[in-house]
Amino acid sequence: MSNATQLIHSIPVDPQTGSIAVPIYQTSTFVQDAPGVNKGYDYARSNNPTRATLEQIVAQLEQGHTGVAFGSGLAAIDAVIKLLKAGDEILAVDDIYGGAFRLFTHIYEKFGISVRYVDTTKAENVFDAITPQTKLIWLETPTNPTLKISDIAAIAAIAKASGCILCVDNTFASPALQLPLTLGADIVVHSATKYLGGHSDLIAGLVVTREKELGDKIKFIQNASGAILAPFDSWLVIRGIETLHLRVRQHSANALEIARYLEQHPQVDKVFYPGLASHPNHDIAKKQSKAFGGVISFTLKNNTEEAAIAFVTHTKFFKLAESLGGVKSLLCHPANMTHKSIPADKRRAAGVADSLIRLSVGLEETDDLINDLDQAFTSITQKLAVKEYADS
Template sequence: MSNATQLIHSIPTDPLTGSLAVPIYQTSTFVQESPGVNKGYDYARSGNPTRAALEKVIAQLEAGTTGIAFGSGLAAIDAVLKLLKAGDEIVAVDDIYGGAFRLFTHVYEKFGITVHYTDTTDATNVFNAITPKTKLIWIETPTNPTLKISDIKAIAKIAKAHACWLCVDNTFASPALQQPLLLGADIVIHSATKYLGGHSDLIAGLVVTKDEVLGAKIKFIQNASGAILSPFDSFLVIRGIETLHLRVQQHCSNAQAVAEFLATHPLVENVYYPGLTSHTNHNIAASQAKGFGGIVSFTLKNDTEAAAVAFVTNTQYFKLAESLGGVKSLLCHPAQMTHKSIPVEKRRSAGVTDSLIRLSVGLEDAADLINDLKHAFKAVATLESAIKQTTNI
């Protein structure tokens, strides 16, 4: 079965009515025949047929055993971290999503969990960062926002040798491009808000586990904590998954064109996109994924917030907004938006410089998007000219 066919036919028809679309079971509770005897559901926090359909779909797409749907990506991350206890340690990618950093640092370190941040693009760094207390290795690949690539298979071997879990945030790639569980990971995380939903109209998070016992533990945590995804939002994610393979193909094609344009622009210092052969670990990305994704980041030669702001406030098609992965192109300035919660020096050392700009390349015509970027570069050039004139005066 091809990937596209699997994506479409992993979504079931309704066995009760034959409905081609998964029904929305908008209910809080379920009638029981007698105490403890029911049709598989008793209370909607513990389980809902619409949510269960999504959980089964994402488990199939990620080649896992158990899927769990949450009210947000951070709620999904939080549930995984609750597997740990005081005294445990995490080895995490240094270029980590700002929301995850905030949760790790300001919540879980307070509870006695230590986090060691390291550059996971070299698996040796992961090996060297592990201690006898390490219970979890946390990577994003590609990372947010500098698109670093880590070797999932190599890191999975290290995790197994040290009896710790490997969790991969697969948001940027999606199962249409990459399946970390097949490469040895134990847990996959998604912000389903992004490519899985695909239309910038919902907030959702997903966890998939390779092992049923581990999945049951996270499912227990979800039920105990209550961070569930609503039936309607579950339906929206399912609907988004139906066109995931087509959307991701176009995202990748457009992003490649945008990255190649940026790589030749005189005002650009660095371009981060795994599809460029110049990208560190390009070959690893090509070997473990079926494409390079729809996110492109770059820095300006004028590495200042002022230059970045001039750029991000002068586009027409790229809308200045948080989030990514929707049909419409977005851009953001991580230093002031997604990664604002990370201390300045730590942010810069991870590659998130003052001028770094992240593009979520949408489904518009690639030529139109490139022309939009050309217009924004004119604003940066105007700013630089004004600064030079002021300096000369």
């Protein structure tokens, strides 16, 4: 049985009514037969049937033991960091999501949890950087926004030998393409806002653990901290997951064609997409992923912030917005949007240039998207030429 078929039929039919869709249990509390005697639910912060169904589906989808749903992707990340204590160290990928950087640096460092950033595309860098204080290795693969790829299995072996937890942010690939837990990771996190939800209409986060022990700890943190996902949003994620494989297949096909177009464009300097043979981590991506996803980044030969801003404000189908993974195509300028919280020197050192543009390729016809990019390139050429003339 294929993964897509298994996924669709892992979403249960309601045993009470036969409803083909999972019911939304929009309730704050549950009646008990006697104090402490209930039907498995007592208070909706601790558990809710709709949320519990989502958590079970995602655990199965990631081939893990325990799934835990949160009110946002950052709340999910926050729960993982709460596994640590003062004096512990996180070893994190250098090209990291700006929100994770902000959480690690501005929230948890003041509580005595230190963070060091390394280029994880070479597993030996991780091995060399581990210290006795390192308790958590944090990967994004592909990374946001330069699409670096790390060898999950190799780093998992290093983590296990060093007694570290390995957590992989699987948001960009999604379980339709990549299964980090089967490669040895201990924890997977998702911004379910992105591909799992898939329609740009919710905010949600998910944690999946490979083993019960870690899952129990994350579940305790969820209940104790209270950053739960609401029933309606849980239902929206379930609905999105039903079409995950179909959507991601088309996102990936569209993105590969657009990446090839960008690679040949005279105004483009570099294209970052693991599906291209020119990508330095292409072979690792092929080894651990079924396809290459719907996110592309590129830099302009006119390597200026001004040129990038001109480009992102002249597209028609690619809408200028943060986030990704939805049906409609989006684009953003990371230096001024998603990664603005990272100091400029650190951002540039990780490869996030001032002219870097990130595309979230949607489900429109590929020719329409390429034509949109074409007219944006033409627009910025004209705009910059007029400015140069005015300045002369």
